[in-house]
Amino acid sequence: MSSRKRIAVIGATGAQGGGLVQAILADDSGAYAVRAITRNPDGEKGRALAEAGAEVVAADLDDLASLTAAFEGADAAFCVTNFWEHFSATKEVTQAKNLADAARAAKVPHVVWSTLEDTRKEIPLDDPRMPVLQGEFNTPHFDAKGMSDAFFLDLPVTCLLTSFYWDNLVHFGMGPTRGEDGVLQFVLPMGEAKMPGIAAGDIGACAFGIITAGERYRGMRVGIAGEHLTGAEMAAKLGEALGEEVRHVSPPWDVYRTFDFPGADDLGNMFQYYHDCADAFTARRSVDFSRALHPGLQDFSTWLERNVERIPKG
Helix, strand or coil: CCCCEEEEEECCCCHHHHHHHHHHHHCCCCCEEEEEEECCCCCHHHHHHHHHCCEEEECCCCCHHHHHHHHCCCCEEEECCCHHHCCCHHHHHHHHHHHHHHHHHCCCCCEEEEECCCHHHCCCCCCCCCCCECCCECCHHHHHHHHHHHHHCCCCEEEEECCEECCHHHHCCCCCEECCCCCEEEECCCCCCCEEEECHHHHHHHHHHHHHCCCCCCCCEEEECCEEECHHHHHHHHHHHHCCCEEEECCCHHHHCCCCCCCHHHHHHHHHHHHHCHHHHHHCCEHHHHHHHCCCCCCHHHHHHHHHHHCCCC
16 A cells, blocks of 8 residues: 555545545556545444455544544545535534645645535625525535635645535435326426536546546646536436436425425525526536546436436435
């Protein structure tokens, strides 16, 4: 392992970090080793990574010292936070700062920071289109990451703009549901605007492409997506995969924000931002660039072929 470049991966048992771990382990060049960072290395997922060949290390995003130790000696580090674990933008900002401070203290030569836009730069807080959340944010899980970019900018960093996970159809309750008339409905409040989407695992694979490119993307801000689709186009592809009609439903954002699940207001604002800033948001996420980083990049139809049986149909 000492002769190989070591990549430290935050969230190694999660969606994005897990995708990067798998990309490193699957790499045939033998040039890279993975240091999988998790809070629970002795858990089932941690043990599985160790058995697959990863170096599994314990660290916590709330513990700067543990992060610094986990980054020591790494040639690159992938940094990601998980807003949906705690639903607090303030906590996410603190954790992002810990990651940047740890990378700085450990003198990591290349950091890939998984981020999103600070939507307040495009839709001001006093804009009547959407409610202010958590006291100072439009879209907390976006804005917290976007404002945290500043912590990383004096580092050799690549800021990686991600896209909507198609995996949300499996894990986040966003799959089609049966309407009163018996027809499956795909609820996506995007009107006719296109939305960049991606398989969560492909984010990690694209990050691997950035890291293996050496210095090429250091100091840059890049965006990735597997495909840009409207809600109606996604519904049609879902229908093909499921073998029955799926109807796209685009409720008003004010209605979506009142839906009875945690974070509905945040996601309602997110979808409104996607819609109102669609041209710029989509332009920042090139499918061709993403495929150059990761030739195995999936489009939505390919992802559906591999995952359709996992999608709940309520």
